[in-house]
Amino acid sequence: MIVLGLETSCDETAAAIVRRGADGTGELLANQILSQIDHEAYGGVVPELAARAHVTHLDALIAAALSEAKLDFTDLDGIAATAGPGLIGGVLVGLMTAKGLAFAHGLPLIGVNHLEGHALTARLTDEAPFPYLLLLVSGGHCQLLVVEGVGRYERLGTTIDDAVGEAFDKTAKMMGLGYPGGPAVEKAAASGDATRFALPRPLTGREGCDFSFSGLKTAVRKALLDLEEVSPQDKADLAASFQKAVGDILARQTGKALEMAGARLGPTPRLVVAGGVAANRYLRTRLEELCQERGAQLIVPPPKLCTDNGAMIAWAGAERLALGLSDPLDIAARARWPLTELAAS
Numbered sequence: 001m002i003v004l005g006l007e008t009s010c011d012e013t014a015a016a017i018v019r020r021g022a023d024g025t026g027e028l029l030a031n032q033i034l035s036q037i038d039h040e041a042y043g044g045v046v047p048e049l050a051a052r053a054h055v056t057h058l059d060a061l062i063a064a065a066l067s068e069a070k071l072d073f074t075d076l077d078g079i080a081a082t083a084g085p086g087l088i089g090g091v092l093v094g095l096m097t098a099k100g101l102a103f104a105h106g107l108p109l110i111g112v113n114h115l116e117g118h119a120l121t122a123r124l125t126d127e128a129p130f131p132y133l134l135l136l137v138s139g140g141h142c143q144l145l146v147v148e149g150v151g152r153y154e155r156l157g158t159t160i161d162d163a164v165g166e167a168f169d170k171t172a173k174m175m176g177l178g179y180p181g182g183p184a185v186e187k188a189a190a191s192g193d194a195t196r197f198a199l200p201r202p203l204t205g206r207e208g209c210d211f212s213f214s215g216l217k218t219a220v221r222k223a224l225l226d227l228e229e230v231s232p233q234d235k236a237d238l239a240a241s242f243q244k245a246v247g248d249i250l251a252r253q254t255g256k257a258l259e260m261a262g263a264r265l266g267p268t269p270r271l272v273v274a275g276g277v278a279a280n281r282y283l284r285t286r287l288e289e290l291c292q293e294r295g296a297q298l299i300v301p302p303p304k305l306c307t308d309n310g311a312m313i314a315w316a317g318a319e320r321l322a323l324g325l326s327d328p329l330d331i332a333a334r335a336r337w338p339l340t341e342l343a344a345s
Contacts, residue, residue: 001077001321002029004065004101005314008054008094009086009114010139011036011045015061016310017069017076018124020318026124030068031304031311032061051089058097065310073105078326080317083111084334085140091333099329108326110317115339117312118274119147124315125301128272132299133261135254135287138275139165139180142211144257145339146264147272150319153339156257157209164246165277167213171220171242175235185239186280192233192240197223199245201252209257216245247286254287258294269296279303 007014017030036053081098084091102109118136122128131148142159172181177188199219202212220242227234271291278300291298305311
């Protein structure tokens with residue numbers, strides 16, 4: 001089946017088309033993404049500006065996706081769109097567009113949980129079989145979940161304060177490195193000494209797999225205030241120290257989750273890492289080392305499919321449609337929508 005997917009939950013406007021074979025294999029036929037840059041001047045995403053940009057550009061991206069795939073609406077089997085969680089104004093733009101297209105062309109509508117899009121991407125890119133452990137790390141989310149099937153998720157840990165991507169953004173802002181913070185911190189850290197600043201690893205010694213980054217972020221601010229003048233090398237060293245601390249935290253808690261999931265993941269457990277932070281090469285290396293130690297397989301989608309994109313929404317829609325699942329045209333947009341509340345039927 002062939003599904004068009006729309007993603008408008010934050011500051012990426014995206015439309016993509018995927019084909020799902022009867023055997024569950026996937027093919028990406030078109031992938032159009034427009035990353036908004038107007039928010040850089042504000043140091044973060046301005047929801048109203050993001051929603052207006054989605055309205056301006058989404059139609060053209062849909063047309064471009066159809067052209068790239070050499071398809072028409074008559075070739076589609078369904079239309080999927082992010083129905084939450086996300087900035088509600090943006091979510092409404094994509095979902096209402098999908099409703100109109102589904103109604104006009106007599107196609108099934110699939111309202112996709114944005115997090116499920118991330119959770120299932122590895123099945124499109126790497127044909128990852130269920131079950132697997134998912135580390136979801138992005139600007140708004142930091143969670144560890146056992147993915148047992150479409151709509152079947154058990155959360156083992158989550159952040160109790162900031163998401164890891166948010167911590168990267170705020171750390172970069174404090175150091176004047178620019179926005180978005182993830183790539184800026186990674187670039188600065190490349191020439192830094194990761195051992196110079198003694199930063200904390202929150203929740204060390206505590207049971208469970210939850211995360212905390214607020215204290216780490218505060219420690220970065222204190223380190224900056226303790227410096228009389230902040231040189232470029234100071235920033236590089238602090239960025240490297242921060243990045244190493246994040247790597248330690250992610251590796252420690254993910255290792256705990258692998259132990260908690262245990263036999264449910266099989267003799268060769270699979271760890272899937274998704275979300276924008278998964279594009280960080282240093283963090284990926286730390287998780288590769290963890291998987292080598294634990295005899296696990298690491299699966300990370302390509303960077304362009306780690307950040308928000310329409311392909312993950314189209315694929316999640318195709319996975320649901322293959323199970324005979326679709327949504328009524330009055331499905332509501334949701335600003336908050338925990339993945340554990342999602343069901344396959």
